[in-house]
Amino acid sequence: MTVNTPSGRGDTPPADADPLVPLASLPGVADAVDGMRVAVDRVYGHRVMRRRSAEITAEATLRGARGSAALAGADWALEEIRRRSDFSTDREALVTGAALRVSAEAGQLLDIWRASPLRVLARLHLVAAGGDRGSGGGAGGEVTAGTHGAVGRPRLVGERVDDVDGTGLPLPSVDEVVGRLDGLARLIVAGSAAPALVTAAVVHGELLALRPFVSHNGLIARAAERIVLIGGGLDPKSVAPAEVGHAELGAVAYREALAGYASGSGEGMSAWIAHCGKAVELGARESVAVCEALQRGAA
Template identity: 70%
Template sequence: MGANNADTTTDPLAPLAELPGVAAAVDAVRKAVDGVYGHRVMRRRSPEITAEAALRGARGSAALAGADWALEEVRRRSDFGSEEEARTVGAALRLTAEAGQLLGVWRDSPLRVLARLHLVAAGGTVPHDTVGRPRLAGESVTEPGLDGLATPAPGAEAVAARLDALSRILVRGPGAPALVTAAVVHGELLALRPFGTHNALVARAAERIVLIGAGLDPKGVTPSEVGHAEQGREAYLAALDGYASGTAEGVAGWIAHCGRAVELGARESVAVCEALQRGAA
């Protein structure tokens, strides 16, 4: 399992795999993911593990966005439109469900997928003419969950240019390991904050799409959102600021942070497998 075999000599993300600590993070992630896929329960009941990973991933993403609900509360609720936290949880659940349907489109048009993800997350909660499109000049970001970031969001012109560059890299087919590509997509979206709202939920869903689509986690059973939440919001924002700084140390630290998130997501699914094996879940 791993990223595709595109020519790394033409991939601007490939040098990131050579940063200190990144190769170790990539290896640790591969071992953790292999541990899930090699579990005997996974071999017999993978749809159940996939469904449970999606639920737990959505709960983790919502928790980082300020709606830290118990897993059983997320599982039992059916009304997600009554108040702000419920809407956040509902958006996270919808995004996780939508992500698996967009893999084919992502390969050809990542920007279309990002627009769709924002529509799924924000539709009905923000002005209609702002849904599914990047910010225009003069429009600001309103996202309390990202208020702790030290690096300000760039202006609309810079956002458009960097999104276009990212899209061209992804369509060409990165040769970098899947973890590196997923971390860059996640980090770039939060450094840019291209939408007026819901950037963090969209970025974590995009990371999920990359991990699945690149072949590292084709069944979606290592929910990195769980790991991001487990490491905590403060560590998440600090690592993001490191990425946004553009320094080699900061970018490497962010990739390692994302790698740890995938490892923790894999550990969560192994625990689910063990519970199923015992007949406890």
């Protein structure tokens, strides 16, 4: 999908200049928004959240990272991730380590996102690839001579993309990526009157369809979705990790819903937004379970 973005910056644009508002009126989207809000409100209304919200946020961050890594081919048990201290041993470990770093970093970038989303995306790729330690990052996170210069910037002509999420979508050209990324950034900076779920789903879908980096595009797209949900006020404490829900719904359903987004049809878009809404619901349900376990003294 190519979004016709407004050129203005700053205040939320009027509805007729806001390309996301019509998406909120697609069949099934309002129900998805309502269902998601009910699930998220249940987490925030839990008595444990009043006393131990920082613990719930930390646990949601960890579980979100695990879910995102699972969709990228590293489906490890949560206990294994807790136990590990070394994530440099093999490809799955590298992916899991990248997911943990991206998930932790995303929560620190909200203020920058509102003003410079492309800068945040570059930072997330740098962190995913381990570039914040002065290394280059290749496919799956390993350092290779051919990918050192590709860390922290969109891909160039001729650079290979490691599509570990198996999107199955045609890879857009570099010129298309540049144009659509710029449009997406302008849309984010301008703001939208559409529900946060709609914006988050579009950001997620657009980044995964574009695959702007040589690696880790799925991890980055899912982290960006979470940033939008936090910044949009839906989940300010980040306790409803959509990544958990995406993993629970499964890779096949994820790819099918993404194909609907990429088609640009109203039916495909509504199916993708509803899929993202269901993922947030499931993430919220996971955090309710964590709250109840803490309440029982079992976690």
